[in-house]
Amino acid sequence: MTSTAIVGSTGLVGSSILSTLLSLPQISSVHSISRRKPAAAATDTKLDPVIEPDTAQWPAKFSLISPPPQIFFSGLGTTRGAAGSVAAQRLIDHDLNLSLAQAAKEAGVKVYVLISSGGASAQSMMAYPKMKGELEEAVKGLGFDHTVILRPGLIVGEREESRPAEWLVRKIAGAAGMISTGLKDVWAQDKDVIAKAAVSAGLKALEGGEDVPKVWMVGQSDIVRLGRTEWKA
Secondary structure (H helix, E strand, O other), X not given: OEEEEEEOOOOHHHHHHHHHHHHOOOEEEEEEEEXXXXXXXXXXXXXXXXXXXXXXXXXXXXXXXXXXXXXXXXXXXXXXXXXXXXXXXXXXXXXXXXXXXHHHHHHOOOEEEEXXXXXXXXXXXXXXXXXXXXXXXXXXXXXXXXXXXXXXOEEEOOOOOOOHHXXXXXXXXXXHHHHOHHHHHOOEEEHHHHHHXXXXXXXXXXXOOOOOOOEEEEOHHHHHHHHHHOOOO
16 A cells, blocks of 8 residues: 655646545555645545645645655646746745655655656756756755656646637647547647556556666656556556
8 A cells, every 4th residue: 555645736737646546546545735625635535635825834744744655746836827927936836846855855755756847957048947957857866766757748638727828729739639649649648647647657666676767757658658558547
């Protein structure tokens, strides 16, 4: 049986990771940290939600989880529009994510799974891929037994808030997927497929073995393979 924790559980991919974890019999517990209660909290006894409106308190809340979870999933992220500025977005996407990863490492978490972004690069001249790339480099250096970083393309799913141009591209991706998943998978992945890939990779990393690298970069083709082709509930 495997114990887990998650942040970002009310977001697009994070909510799918949460529901996937709760559906698996081999998952014994799921600790979520969020500003509001996840939808699953009212019905699933496997879930232990920690509700804290002040995100600055989240790392301290993580350290109180006992015993520490074996796998920690982060689907935490925001948009520049929602945050109000690039600097405010960085406080969430980079700074808070890194503080939580550090708290997880100090607590004894074995496997860290991060939902990053395709094109993430610490050398990028653009703010978003740069902050994502810098976060990747920072969490790699924390020394988890295994660090799993997923780099999806466009994430297909209904967001609570989305810009018109982004909404249109998602609709195009959805239409392409209705014709053939192959038309979509090379540049866009369904939120549920990404979530299942994250859970699958996290469990494989916990099991260990020579085929699982200490730092596992999971690109778009591997996301499709782990989250759809090879997925076993």
